[in-house]
Amino acid sequence: MTLYHPDLDQRTFQDLVDEARRRIPALTPEWTDHNVSDPGIALIELFAWMTESLLYRVNQMPERLYIKFLELMGITLHPPAPARADLTFRLAAPQAETVGIPVGTEVATVQTAEREAIVFHTTRDVLVVSPRLSTALTASAGVSPVYRDRWDELRSLQTGLGAEHGVACFEQLEPGEAIYLGFDQSLRDNLVQLTIYANIAGVGVRPEDPPLAWEVSTGDRWLAAEVLRDETGGLNRGGVVELQVPPQHEAITLGGRGAYWIRARLLAARDGQEPYRRSPELRGVVAVSNGALAPALHGSHVENEVLGLSDGRPAQILQVENPPVLSRQDGQTVVIQLPDGGVEFWTEIEDFGISGPDDRHFTWESTSGEIRFGPRIRLADGIERQHGAVPPEGATVRVTGYLTGGGRSGNVGSGQLTVMRSTIPFVDTVSNRRSASGGADGESVTEALARGPASLRSGQRAVTARDYELLTLAVSPAVARARALDPAEPGGPVRLLVVPRAEQRGERVSPGDFMVPDHLFTAIAEEIDSHRLLGTAVEIGAPRFMGVSIAARIEMRPGRDPELTRLRAGERLYADLHPVTGGPDGCGWPWDVPLTAAHVITVLSEVDGVASVADVLLFEADEATGDRAPQGQRRLALEPDALWLSVRHRVL
Numbered sequence: 001m002t003l004y005h006p007d008l009d010q011r012t013f014q015d016l017v018d019e020a021r022r023r024i025p026a027l028t029p030e031w032t033d034h035n036v037s038d039p040g041i042a043l044i045e046l047f048a049w050m051t052e053s054l055l056y057r058v059n060q061m062p063e064r065l066y067i068k069f070l071e072l073m074g075i076t077l078h079p080p081a082p083a084r085a086d087l088t089f090r091l092a093a094p095q096a097e098t099v100g101i102p103v104g105t106e107v108a109t110v111q112t113a114e115r116e117a118i119v120f121h122t123t124r125d126v127l128v129v130s131p132r133l134s135t136a137l138t139a140s141a142g143v144s145p146v147y148r149d150r151w152d153e154l155r156s157l158q159t160g161l162g163a164e165h166g167v168a169c170f171e172q173l174e175p176g177e178a179i180y181l182g183f184d185q186s187l188r189d190n191l192v193q194l195t196i197y198a199n200i201a202g203v204g205v206r207p208e209d210p211p212l213a214w215e216v217s218t219g220d221r222w223l224a225a226e227v228l229r230d231e232t233g234g235l236n237r238g239g240v241v242e243l244q245v246p247p248q249h250e251a252i253t254l255g256g257r258g259a260y261w262i263r264a265r266l267l268a269a270r271d272g273q274e275p276y277r278r279s280p281e282l283r284g285v286v287a288v289s290n291g292a293l294a295p296a297l298h299g300s301h302v303e304n305e306v307l308g309l310s311d312g313r314p315a316q317i318l319q320v321e322n323p324p325v326l327s328r329q330d331g332q333t334v335v336i337q338l339p340d341g342g343v344e345f346w347t348e349i350e351d352f353g354i355s356g357p358d359d360r361h362f363t364w365e366s367t368s369g370e371i372r373f374g375p376r377i378r379l380a381d382g383i384e385r386q387h388g389a390v391p392p393e394g395a396t397v398r399v400t401g402y403l404t405g406g407g408r409s410g411n412v413g414s415g416q417l418t419v420m421r422s423t424i425p426f427v428d429t430v431s432n433r434r435s436a437s438g439g440a441d442g443e444s445v446t447e448a449l450a451r452g453p454a455s456l457r458s459g460q461r462a463v464t465a466r467d468y469e470l471l472t473l474a475v476s477p478a479v480a481r482a483r484a485l486d487p488a489e490p491g492g493p494v495r496l497l498v499v500p501r502a503e504q505r506g507e508r509v510s511p512g513d514f515m516v517p518d519h520l521f522t523a524i525a526e527e528i529d530s531h532r533l534l535g536t537a538v539e540i541g542a543p544r545f546m547g548v549s550i551a552a553r554i555e556m557r558p559g560r561d562p563e564l565t566r567l568r569a570g571e572r573l574y575a576d577l578h579p580v581t582g583g584p585d586g587c588g589w590p591w592d593v594p595l596t597a598a599h600v601i602t603v604l605s606e607v608d609g610v611a612s613v614a615d616v617l618l619f620e621a622d623e624a625t626g627d628r629a630p631q632g633q634r635r636l637a638l639e640p641d642a643l644w645l646s647v648r649h650r651v652l
Contacts, residue, residue, distance in 0.1 A: 009055045016048035070452040077448050079324040079366035081478040082298040082403075083410030083439030084517065085120060085432045087417060090191070091128060092428035094288035099128040099426050101294050104301055106421035107430050109412055118409055120296040120417055120436070131192060131287040132184040135257050138169065141176030141266075147255030150179075158197065158284030166199045166281030169235060173276055175211075175268040181285060182259025187216075188249040191291040192262070194241045196232045197284035204277030210234025211269045211276070214243055217261040219250035225262065235264065235280035244293055291427075296417075298410030298439055299326050299403040307371065310336075312393030314386060315375035323369030324442060326403040334362050334371060337396035352387035361388040367442055371399070410439035438517050440477040440501050462531045468496055468538070475527050477501075478520055480580040481588050483543070485640060493537035497641060498524060499588065502580055509646065511545045511623060514579060545645035547621035548577065548636060549628045550600055553614040553652045565609035569651040576603050579643045589644050597634040604651075621647035 011019075021044065024031050034041060089101055103125050111117035136154050139145040150167045157166055170177040181194075205211065212234050215222040223246050231239030243262070251260050269275040300322075307318040328348065336344040346360040352374050355361045363372045374388020391397055417432040443451075451474065462468045468484035481499035488495075500520060502513040516524075521540060528538050550573055556562050576582050576589075583589045597616040604613045617632030623645050638644065 009058065011055065013048050013052045016051055017045055020044045020048065070448065075448065075452050076365055077367040077445070078443035078477050079326065080406030080442040081438060081440040081476045082326055082406040083436040084519065085296050085417060085436035086434065087120065087122065087294050087296045088191070088291060088431055088433055089294060089427050090291035090429045091426050094130070094290060095128070095426055096130050098130065101126040101128070101292060101424060101427070105294070105424065106300070107296065107417045108419045108421055109416045110419055117419065118298065118412055119300045119405065119421065120298050121301060122294040122296050124295065126189045126292045126294040128190060128289050128292045129185055129187060131187055131289055133181060133285060133287050134184050135182035135259055137180040137182070137255050137257065138167070138171070139178050139180065140172065141174040149255060149257070154282065154284065166283040168279040168281055169264065170266045170276065170279045173266070173279060175266055178263045178265040179282070180254060180261050180263045182257060182261050183287070184259070186249045186260050187245045187289070188247045189292045189294065190245050190289045191228070191293070192243045192245055193288050193290050194243065195286040196235060196241060196282065197238050198232060198235055199281040199283060200237050205234050205236070205274050207233025207236060209273060211267040211273055213265045213267055215263050215265060216245055216249050217252045218248040219252060222263070223248055235282065242290070298436065299405030301401060302404060303401045304398060306396060306398045308397055310391035310393060310395045310397055312390060314373070314390050316373045316390065318371045318397055320369040320371070320399060320402060322404040323367065324404065324406065325364065325366045325369050326406055328364070328402065332399070332401050335398050335400055336391045337398065338392065339394045355388035357386035357389065359388055406439060407441045408439050410436055412436050438478050438500070438520065443477055462528060463533060468494060468528065471527055471531055472496060472498060472524055475523050476520060479524070483591055493539040495641065496528065496538055496540045497543040498540060499543060499579055499643070509578065511645065514542055514545070516542055544639070544642040545623055546638065546642045547623035547647040548595060548644050549619040549621040549647045550649045551617045551619065551632065552600060552604055554604060555611045555614055557609050557611045560609035565607065566651045569604050569607045569610060570649050572603055572607050573600070573649045574646045577644045577646045579645065592638060592640055594635055594637045595644060623647050
């Protein structure tokens, strides 16, 4: 059996000749004779033959040396990407004083005999405040609304709850009218409970579906506040409205009153939605905070780990005990405890290329956890140059802290993060209302071997579409696929389509599973911005998803369970069209490749228990509603900026 050897460069003799000939018009436009009889073309072919011979020898390099070569070029394995989740901390009872949930608070899943606990930690401080309602307004609809101060009226009604009429929220019942509640302090991240006292006056609407939106002020715009509970039926009766206030809650001035605002805004009724026929009337509002929402990251904290003693030699390598190491946070660095008692804080850098002999620099390889200090390089003239300082002999080397963890195991389901590992006074329970997402395992050696040559060819500059794709894939293992499309018109932006890894499979897959998270979007934007050409605009987003529904009729092999066979056939269709793991190579359905009935027949014929495929029809489908086009087809074209999304396949 022939041993496998990687191809560092796959260009052939003809590829080299063609590449050189394409450059002739740009470099030497006066050279017009490109026939094989021309002496210049003969020289090109000669050098192409010599280069091909050299590439053949380079491609015989064993894999072990190939890996070392990539390491010398600065190409290392990507560490795991940690999953992210929002944790809801609830108080045992509302408190009169502020309750703090500090950064680094650890929450885990329940540990069982078969599975270790998966630990998350909060990434910033969150405060549960005691809301103080200080003003109230109503406003007309339109670009320049007219505000009316209703605070005194609302307070007087609240002290005399037997009043016949309350404060009308929407006097003209025009979409855009709103009632505003102003607070003295920001309620960012808080679970705010509004106890509403109201008259049963806002008739006409369905209590479970009122044309109403709760929003908060952010300084320059309004953001939706998630409604966790609404017992008022659209402000129609007394009850509790519980809102999740987003992290952007800033003060603005409305009607001459500066406050942190929450508003209930009247919407235009949708098709089939009942509008208000009379305005709701409020007689009082009481606000308390039941808890807060804190962003969290999969991983455990390791604090003040001692790595060992320095031997005073250049290029020392020390290693932390718990690799892989996640991205460093503020204050996580190397500390040198000098023999005389002094303390030095050193700085992490990418490489020692510009480090001088007195620069207190180190590198920290995330996957292996290795910390390296500056090497001493001997130049051709015999002079030795030190790149980066070296800790003195006998000094104690430690790290202030780091995070370890990450990977797909962190993509836990909703309601799984319930065990508090950090005690916080007054906090009763914690949970994640939505599934954690974004976790991806570290890059494998095979993936790095494939990425290495492409990275070297791009030169770390985004010029061609392929360069943009390679740089995007290199940002994080959480990026599954990327595609760059040329500008639609001269001067237009490059369209960069990003597909993150998704854990959902089968019928549960939806376009929302492939939305690019904010943190990943920011990381990609920063990476592209640092490598794009000056004047090139880049538009980053997700691809479009074209819904497709397959109807197939199959014949069973004798003795096989029909239901089980149909189930396997359906699962195979969903797997084949998956945007990340589908396709012939398991890397997602290829871009621009149409879906044909012949392909579906081939796929179904490989399913155990299927004797033959009698018929196949392909239907365009709405991924939101599941509705199919009335006419089936034998071939569906895939647009350049789109991927297939399975919608309710049927196997008969």
